[in-house]
Amino acid sequence: DTAVSQxxxxxxxxxxxxxxxxxxxxxxHDTMYWYxxxxxxxxxxxxxxxxxxxIINETVPNRFSPKSPDKxxxxxxxxxxxxxxxxxxxxxxxxxxxxxxxxxxxxxxxx
Amino acid sequence: xxxxxxxxxxxSVSEGALVLLRCNYSSSVPPYLFWYVQYPNQGLQLLLKxxxxxxxxxxxxxxxxxxxxxxxxxxxxxPSAHMSDAAEYxxxxxxxxxxxxxxxxxxxTRVLVKP
Numbered sequence: 001d002t003a004v005s006q007x008x009x010x011x012x013x014x015x016x017x018x019x020x021x022x023x024x025x026x027x028x029h030d031t032m033y034w035y036x037x038x039x040x041x042x043x044x045x046x047x048x049x050x051x052x053x054x055i056i057n058e059t060v061p062n063r064f065s066p067k068s069p070d071k072x073x074x075x076x077x078x079x080x081x082x083x084x085x086x087x088x089x090x091x092x093x094x095x096x097x098x099x100x101x102x103x104x105x106x107x108x109x110x111x
Numbered sequence: 112x113x114x115x116x117x118x119x120x121x122x123s124v125s126e127g128a129l130v131l132l133r134c135n136y137s138s139s140v141p142p143y144l145f146w147y148v149q150y151p152n153q154g155l156q157l158l159l160k161x162x163x164x165x166x167x168x169x170x171x172x173x174x175x176x177x178x179x180x181x182x183x184x185x186x187x188x189x190p191s192a193h194m195s196d197a198a199e200y201x202x203x204x205x206x207x208x209x210x211x212x213x214x215x216x217x218x219x220t221r222v223l224v225k226p
Binding site for chain 1: 156
């Protein structure tokens with residue numbers, strides 16, 4: 001009965017590859033988010049979607065493209081991966097302005 | 112823009128001692144404030160939140176936080192530390208609806224509990 005799930009949990013890939021991270025929530029929330037946590041544990045918002053509509057796009061390189069096929073899913077596709085993309089990516093969801101619940105994270109390592 | 116400052120990137124406490132984690136914020140609107148905990152290799156778990164009701168907020172695992180508007184602070188405390196409290200703690204402020212309700216996080220404070 002996981003509330004917010006992400007796949008994969010670990011992702012190791014070469015520079016220049018394209019990869020996707022999937023997120024699903026079963027809480028019935030209408031808003032979903034992607035956050036990036038860097039090697040110093042600093043957390044920063046990347047995107048948010050409300051009812052499949054993009055709300056926040058926080059100066060993220062256009063190599064990152066979120067896709068929300070429905071309210072319960074928000075996927076993150078990354079093109080042409082760079083070393084600096086190595087981080088932990090967290091998905092979260094909320095009922096619009098209410099508390100955000102986070103997934104377990106996806107640790108991306110770019111070699 | 113909102114911002115959050117957590118004083119002290121590392122805090123070391125003895126088991127049974129008081130845990131005090133400091134958080135100061137800046138906000139142009141009445142703030143909604145949160146404390147999250149991150150255990151090693153896990154996601155963020157909500158400890159407690161302030162939403163303009165009582166200024167003293169009680170959370171899970173014996174933690175509480177006090178909102179002080181005059182000091183723009185939202186410090187987190189626990190009277191008696193347990194070994195299981197060793198984790199990273201994040202204070203966050205939520206932007207208003209116009210900014211998409213995003214969370215702006217502090218830099219985090221790592222808590223080490225000594226036996």
